[in-house]
Amino acid sequence: MASSDEKMSRLLKLAQKFNSFYLTGFGRDEIRPFVVEGQQVGLIKPEVYKQLLRYPEVFCIRDSERCKQGIVELNPAFRDYTERSEKVDKILRELKSEGIFSALYGWRNEYYDVKSGHNSLLKMDRSATCLFGVRKYGIDINGYVKHPTWGLCLWLQQRSDTKETWPGKWDNMVGGGLSVGYGIKETAIKEAAEEASIPENLIKNLTSAGCVSFFFENEQGLFPNTEFVFDLELPIDFEPKNADGEVQKFELLPAGECLERAFGPEFKTTSCPVVIDFLIRHGFITPENEINFTQIVELLHVPLQTLYTYKSTKSLANNCENGHIKNLSS
């Protein structure tokens, strides 16, 4: 994005890394919209739809007038949430037992609601959402301290070595996915208690502070993630303690060291946007000390809403351009 004569900062490189799919994925592959009940809820890569072709009674892989690469549609004959969820679950368990997709090695036995807008269409195991490019929502809490000598500091957690995803990596103080039946702030409060034993008298200061959106890809699949961000100022003498076995360690770091850690290989890539957003909102990363400031802020909030706009005839004609705003230079 930066013109070639500009210094490419480490922060911009990192922002490009956690947006690997947003920035380069669409051009590279034949990505197909995944459509349920006439609404696009995901994006599917060739290696996935080639497997889904084996289940024509569940997944209709077909051409579409409005989308040149074609679409993958969940059989519209399925009557409701329950039937759709059961049919998909059965296939996912087959694929899991065949060991084709590494994403399914981390089967979670925890369901994730696939929605169009606020309307739940089906649920699937959390481990499978990246195969379907389903938008994922989570919460993150920035636990921070205004330290008299170190200045602005952040609590980080080191994930347990037994976690299914990103084991042993450094992460935000508290984070978790939204699960069926829990609200956003409710999830944040629940996770704060489980992951960091934040007591009631401190959690009452929890403040909603926005959200970050990015689109990461790795060998397991696609991660179009939106994280709802909360800030929590903590007293200098408070120390988080894990209560659920998912964290091996907490550490309090001054802002600069925290950023250095996020640049390194030991940090969970998909948690970096939350740290960077925090350091920008709190005046540590500024337009004066970061040459690519505006690009980075844009890359913390990429327009995922524009990538899930395919609607089938039934609902409403809408041109599919893989959701991208037309690029004038192509």
Added chain:
Amino acid sequence: MASSDEKMSRLLKLAQKFNSFYLTGFGRDEIRPFVVEGQQVGLIKPEVYKQLLRYPEVFCIRDSERCKQGIVELNPAFRDYTERSEKVDKILRELKSEGIFSALYGWRNEYYDVKSGHNSLLKMDRSATCLFGVRKYGIDINGYVKHPTWGLCLWLQQRSDTKETWPGKWDNMVGGGLSVGYGIKETAIKEAAEEASIPENLIKNLTSAGCVSFFFENEQGLFPNTEFVFDLELPIDFEPKNADGEVQKFELLPAGECLERAFGPEFKTTSCPVVIDFLIRHGFITPENEINFTQIVELLHVPLQTLYTYKSTKSLANNCENGHIKNLSS
């Protein structure tokens, strides 16, 4: 963006309003990249390039292999910043005297630097940038008070009735465009003194808090704006006073009333993103009380960087193979 069965909130409507061009402009018109020294620096609408056709010695309006609607290129024979600025200035003054473009009625006698990345290519009068769809950068200061009875409050200014743009409208406490020769924080401090008489002992608390990007269009032209946002907490007994005649009034409003005012017709549309961003960062607008929270946050940070990516042949020299330019247009 919201699916049709969702409640379209007032906030989402407002976010769509200040992104009128981002959301619908590209499909509607034959918009051409404006190219200077091989780099795209703007976007030009048909009614503008039809006038520029009269000046072929300055503006080359031509087809391009890589852009089906064609481009508008500043004559590449111009040697430097000075020559480019002079040639463009002469034409703008002619167009101004002919009264064709309402944007030029507000001629400012204040230059704006047209840049590619951090490289200044020419300057033009501030009033003309919207005709060329040149990215504009400005600063805004949210002056806020934690009021013991009203809670979070914001100072707003009412613009003077004699201002060239948005006369008499309500606006953020302090705002201003970046001008040639001034830094970002430097501009914020200068404007804080001129517009609101913020004294040194208070301005030292000025905190960088990010930026907002949006793409508005009105009858005057195109506004691809990025505003660098600063927060400034003020003591309850401080009252801003204007020093440069550009403000007719200041008013302190509780967060909710401030938002109500932003919804109304008396608020400067292009200042609304800054207010909304502030109220989101400070936990007043949350995912619990705003159904379209994630869409709105994305619409406060639209990826303007992706709309200015055209590069002409000269700068694509590295893509030459055997003397032929690779066709990049597919």
